Amino acid sequence: MSQDIIDAIHRxxxxxxxxxxxxxxxxxxxxxxxxxxxxxxxxxxxxxxxxPAEVAAPTPAPATSPTEDRLAALEEKVRLLEARLARLEExxx
Numbered sequence: 001m002s003q004d005i006i007d008a009i010h011r012x013x014x015x016x017x018x019x020x021x022x023x024x025x026x027x028x029x030x031x032x033x034x035x036x037x038x039x040x041x042x043x044x045x046x047x048x049x050x051x052p053a054e055v056a057a058p059t060p061a062p063a064t065s066p067t068e069d070r071l072a073a074l075e076e077k078v079r080l081l082e083a084r085l086a087r088l089e090e091x092x093x
Contacts, residue, residue, distance in 0.1 A: 004028060005040050010053045019044055 008027035012019055021041050025032055044051050064072075 002036055002040065005032070005037055006051050006053070009040065009044050009051060013048070
């Protein structure tokens with residue numbers, strides 16, 4: 001649970017929000033050990049670098065199916081054709 005609290009503190013700091021027990025608690029789901037929460041918030045206030053952020057492993061990009069690839073290609077083609085049509089209409093008007 002302490003890593004969840006630390007992550008919430010870092011997200012709040014990144015958003016430029018105040019780091020208080022109330023704001024951190026609002027970012028968490030489920031029950032919280034209040035003693036641990038208060039301790040970590042106080043620790044962060046005294047020395048922000050004392051709470052290292054968890055280094056997340058990079059998540060691989062989701063694989064797309066051939067159907068999704070084809071749909072994306074068709075959507076791009078329609079977008080290009082619409083742009084071309086708009087230019088032609090401007091020249092003709």
